[in-house]
Amino acid sequence: MTPAEYYQRDRTLHPPAHHPGYKTSVARSPSLPLLTLQQTPSEITGPTFGHGDIGRLDNDLTLNFSHGGMPVGERIILHGRVLDENGRPVPKTLVEIWQANASGRYRHKKDVYLGALDPNFGGCGRTLTDETGYYFFRTIKPGPYPWMNYVNSWRPRHIHVSVFGASFSQRLITQLYFEGDPLIPLCPIVQTIPDPDAVQRLIAPMDLNASVPMDCLAYKFDIVLRGRRSTLFENRLGGN
Numbered sequence: 666m667t668p669a670e671y672y673q674r675d676r677t678l679h680p681p682a683h684h685p686g687y688k689t690s691v692a693r694s695p696s697l698p699l700l701t702l703q704q705t706p707s708e709i710t711g712p713t714f715g716h717g718d719i720g721r722l723d724n725d726l727t728l729n730f731s732h733g734g735m736p737v738g739e740r741i742i743l744h745g746r747v748l749d750e751n752g753r754p755v756p757k758t759l760v761e762i763w764q765a766n767a768s769g770r771y772r773h774k775k776d777v778y779l780g781a782l783d784p785n786f787g788g789c790g791r792t793l794t795d796e797t798g799y800y801f802f803r804t805i806k807p808g809p810y811p812w813m814n815y816v817n818s819w820r821p822r823h824i825h826v827s828v829f830g831a832s833f834s835q836r837l838i839t840q841l842y843f844e845g846d847p848l849i850p851l852c853p854i855v856q857t858i859p860d861p862d863a864v865q866r867l868i869a870p871m872d873l874n875a876s877v878p879m880d881c882l883a884y885k886f887d888i889v890l891r892g893r894r895s896t897l898f899e900n901r902l903g904g905n
Contacts, residue, residue, distance in 0.1 A: 680857035687853045688814050708834040714759045714793060723791050726762075726804035730787030737783050738767025738805035742875055742883035743841075746798040747828060750891040754798025759829040760888075762802060763789040769810030778810050803881070806843070814853050821848035821855070828888055837898040841886045844870045866896055 683694035722729040727736055743762070747755040765771050765788065768780030772788050786805060794800045807822050823840045830836070842849050849855055849868065858864050866889075875883035888896050 678860050678863050680859060684853075684857040687857050690857070704834055708832060713831055714757070714829065716793060719791065719793055724800075724802050726764075726786065726788065726790045726802065728803075729790060731785045734785045736766065736786035736805050738786075738808070740881035741804060741806045742877070742881055743802045743804060743824065743869070743886060744872075744875055744883060745800060745869075745886040745888060747794050747800065747888045747890070748798055750889065754794070754796070755890065756794055756796045756798055758794050758798075759791060759827075760794060760800045761789070761791040761827040761829075762804070762824050764804070764824040765807040765810060767805050767808050769808035780808065780810060809846075809848055818853060819848050819851070821846045821852050826886070826888065828890075837890070839867065839888075839896055839898045842868045843884060844868055 682690065684690045720729070727740060730736075747758055747760065749755055763771075766780070766783045766786045768783070770776055770778050770780035770782060772782060772786070790802055790804065792800050792802065804824075807824060809819050809822055811817070811819050822843050825838065825840045828837045842855075849864075855864060855867075858867075869884040869886040872883045872885040875885065877883075890896075
């Protein structure tokens, strides 16, 4: 058996769990060292995902919640690849996204922002990567929205991304931003990330080559698992 490549965790890459500038982290941060819990075979061996579990419109957020019309906003394509630390594809992995609509509002009962709900936009989708690790979504570019961190705090346009391994216990969560958004450097959540290069790896650049003429622009967001070029995951702050 060939030994697998090993990359030391870079613990300076990730933000601290407690960050005074991100006010809700103060109440939610653990005050004691975390414990590592061993997983049982039932947690790490299933369930698995197959193509039969994915609906035809699950990756098209412009259609999968439609009630007879198209959602309001800028239509975009979000695409990329899920790769390991050495650039090898990760096939047949489940990628999920969720987001606010074009007015900056989530379809959630606790979202009370005055932005309008869109009757034709649910804000969530999922897909499986193909043999090359490629994934693809069609959606609406989300709007920014205010939040109660401090006076006049705004979240940049962003989409939440979840990547599953072979089971529900193997899940990584992050969020991507869009190239050129002036709110990115002002966001208190982004400011918790100490490494500027890690911030850049959360920004999806525009990809004109994948855009559809007279239809929509495209943004590319590759997801790298572990290694020196790994994507920052918000639920894995202990290291990559």
